Amino acid sequence: MSILEKRLVVLGSTGSIGSQTLDVVDQLRMLGYAFRIVGLSAGRDSDAFRAQIDRTKPRMIAVAARQDADRLQIDYPDTNVCWGPDGLIRLAQSADVDLVVNALVGSIGLEPTLAALKENKAVALANKESLAIGGCLIQALLRDGSGSLLSIDSEHHALYRCLGDRPIEEVARLILTASGGPFLRTDASDLAHVSPEQALAHPTWSMGKRITIDCATMVNKAFEVIGAHQLFGVDFARIDVLIHPDSWVHSLVEFVDGSLLAELGPRDMRIAIQGILCHPKRMPTGLTRLPLEKGLRIEFEPFPHARYPAFATVLQAAKLGGSALAAMNAADEVLITRFLQREIPFPSIATGLHRILESWSHEIAPLEGTIDLQTLFRVDAWARTQSQKVRI
Numbered sequence: 001m002s003i004l005e006k007r008l009v010v011l012g013s014t015g016s017i018g019s020q021t022l023d024v025v026d027q028l029r030m031l032g033y034a035f036r037i038v039g040l041s042a043g044r045d046s047d048a049f050r051a052q053i054d055r056t057k058p059r060m061i062a063v064a065a066r067q068d069a070d071r072l073q074i075d076y077p078d079t080n081v082c083w084g085p086d087g088l089i090r091l092a093q094s095a096d097v098d099l100v101v102n103a104l105v106g107s108i109g110l111e112p113t114l115a116a117l118k119e120n121k122a123v124a125l126a127n128k129e130s131l132a133i134g135g136c137l138i139q140a141l142l143r144d145g146s147g148s149l150l151s152i153d154s155e156h157h158a159l160y161r162c163l164g165d166r167p168i169e170e171v172a173r174l175i176l177t178a179s180g181g182p183f184l185r186t187d188a189s190d191l192a193h194v195s196p197e198q199a200l201a202h203p204t205w206s207m208g209k210r211i212t213i214d215c216a217t218m219v220n221k222a223f224e225v226i227g228a229h230q231l232f233g234v235d236f237a238r239i240d241v242l243i244h245p246d247s248w249v250h251s252l253v254e255f256v257d258g259s260l261l262a263e264l265g266p267r268d269m270r271i272a273i274q275g276i277l278c279h280p281k282r283m284p285t286g287l288t289r290l291p292l293e294k295g296l297r298i299e300f301e302p303f304p305h306a307r308y309p310a311f312a313t314v315l316q317a318a319k320l321g322g323s324a325l326a327a328m329n330a331a332d333e334v335l336i337t338r339f340l341q342r343e344i345p346f347p348s349i350a351t352g353l354h355r356i357l358e359s360w361s362h363e364i365a366p367l368e369g370t371i372d373l374q375t376l377f378r379v380d381a382w383a384r385t386q387s388q389k390v391r392i
């Protein structure tokens with residue numbers, strides 16, 4: 001696959017990352033790169049999705065429900081319209097696709113990631129749940145096949161850039177930065193009263209709802225640590241998180257000689273998206289530069305573990321292994337929905353995750369054998385039911 005010419009499928013194209021990916025593709029086309037969108041997917045038939053179809057003219061599209069697919073097929077008779085999880089897999093495995101951008105949110109993203117790798121495709125993975133839940137299945141496909149995977153995440157992207165081709169033995173530790181989310185300075189006793197609107201008001205990034213709440217609980221940061229462990233083969237003891245409220249520094253690598261490399265840049269996901277689409281080449285983005293001459297201050301703080309109990313719970317699940325992270329992810333999705341519907345207070349997301357992990361340890365772990373996709377789906381369904389009824 002040439003860096004200058006790629007045929008892309010964008011799964012989750014109407015979301016925050018998906019729509020920015022289409023913007024980056026437009027920008028690259030203006031720079032003369034022959035990037036072509038051959039497939040798009042969205043959850044629903046919406047005006048936004050139709051506008052993307054009209055703009056990019058993909059050969060195939062997919063939506064979640066059959067009714068939406070039927071309606072789209074009538075309006076776009078020359079387009080191959082698929083639906084449901086199978087529709088996502090068909091797009092991810094299509095023969096004329098070079099690069100699958102997976103910008104789906106949640107566990108629905110895992111199967112298309114695996115499907116694309118089975119067909120030895122290159123995957124640009126924003127769906128961090130794929131790596132968290134199915135890391136071992138992904139690693140096996142990467143080991144045994146010729147597919148490839150790069151993470152669209154500003155923290156991981158910065159780590160690719162800082163690590164370059166240095167051997168991992170030269171690395172003392174990886175340091176991911178975290179803004180701290182909207183409640184970094186909120187009095188702990190007030191957290192029980194914060195509203196969904198306050199939790200959705202991220203101080204530095206504009207993103208989809210799930211990841212925004214995950215930033216407030218730091219489940220997102222735990223997923224990034226797990227992703228870094230999977231992607232770079234660095235053990236958990238050598239991956240740290242620092243609070244950096246301004247989000248200018250995306251990650252740092254500390255080497256064994258005591259020196260550090262960091263990537264700084266504007267708070268804009270299009271840098272990471274473009275960096276991965278054109279990897280390893282750097283291309284102009286036209287984004288506003290960091291205001292260095294205006295006295296930009298770079299400040300770090302230690303990670304306040306007591307403030308973010310869900311972070312430790314999710315990492316504990318990662319260390320337990322098996323299907324524990326599938327349980328955590330599914331529980332997190334349900335608990336976030338319950339919080340957004342004002343059914344449970346914000347701290348109950350963390351409490352709920354802790355309870356589900358305890359139940360998983362007693363009920364599921366002792367029965368667990370080999371981890372395959374069916375096991376992960378079974379545990380996902382179990383955790384969803386548990387988290388609907390967990391009393392918190």
Ligand SMILES: NC(=O)c1ccc[n+]([C@@H]2O[C@H](COP(=O)([O-])OP(=O)(O)OC[C@H]3O[C@@H](n4cnc5c(N)ncnc54)[C@H](OP(=O)(O)O)[C@@H]3O)[C@@H](O)[C@H]2O)c1
Pocket residue numbers: 011012013014015016017018041042043044045046063064103104105106108126127128129152153154205206207208209210211269
């Ligand atoms: N946003 C960021 O800045 C950022 C940064 C790093 C990593 N990530 C990761 O990237 C992923 C996407 O995040 P996001 O913020 O872009 O999410 P988002 O804005 O919520 O977008 C999610 C996309 O998935 C689609 N979708 C939802 N449910 C679906 C279903 N059941 N079947 C098919 N499609 C479905 C949505 O379609 P509809 O629009 O039709 O609902 C939308 O296109 C997440 O894993 C997130 O953690 C995001």
